[in-house]
Amino acid sequence: MNQKAFQDYYPPELNQCYGCGQLNEHGHKLRSYWDGEESVAYFRPLPFHTAIPGFVYGGLLASLIDCHGTGTAAAAAYRVEGREMDTLPPHRFVTASLKADFLRPTPLNIELELRGRVKEMKGRKVVVEVTILARGEICVRGEVVAVEIPESMARNVGTEVQHRSSDR
């Protein structure tokens, strides 16, 4: 897709996540988009992202659910305010709670599809349902309770980024 992903709008200091930060060179760089009322992302696990040979490691699947969930939460927060994701103030969510039900083994070596749907929005909280499909079949059903990044965490970011930079 050529359109910008939700994650492309994260401010640089909040775009370092191993799962979806576009600036984390070691990470998965998940990219999520709107598709009507649902959000969608595609991801092809690497051959070593294995659980039992031939199947995808559950921790990776949980990670994708997590990041697609928080991304969808942020996008939904802008959308409900009727403004674009490049307008201020920025919305950025972290995960309060994550759940994943592994309905069937997820096959390795194919592209997976993630679909997100906002289930609830209330105050600083957004609940997002995320499913992971392989060849059109639902393999994992997840739910993310996302909360807008707390002040205490946001306050630390500047310091920590400085600290990380000075380590290099």
Place this chain on the structure above:
Amino acid sequence: MNQKAFQDYYPPELNQCYGCGQLNEHGHKLRSYWDGEESVAYFRPLPFHTAIPGFVYGGLLASLIDCHGTGTAAAAAYRVEGREMDTLPPHRFVTASLKADFLRPTPLNIELELRGRVKEMKGRKVVVEVTILARGEICVRGEVVAVEIPESMARNVGTEVQHRSSDR
């Protein structure tokens, strides 16, 4: 620790998991042990396992809970039968359901402690509670519903291992 970890007893074809397989050269190689009635594991995230800078990525924390949970389930299955983990038939569990509540941000750059406790054992199912602590403080509270590896998955393993080997 010099003692063998639960994961050291996994048969080679089931010891490939990205989170805890001792034969996955790209993975986390989590190692879990008994500590009385609880199980324990230690893990130091890498600097790029970040969420918001300075804090650990939730997907990694969920992964550690997952693997420590299934490892504890396997160890408990042997223990309840009064036999060692190197005796046959082998027990190996996969995750049916995973939950993680992120109680507070988990600081990066320190060793984390995972503690597991068997909550329920019934037939092929073992429910394990896992907490993740940083500097003695609980940051994440998780629960894994682990089930003994289904026949259908076990049957595939041989084929998939062969397939993977022939790819090299």
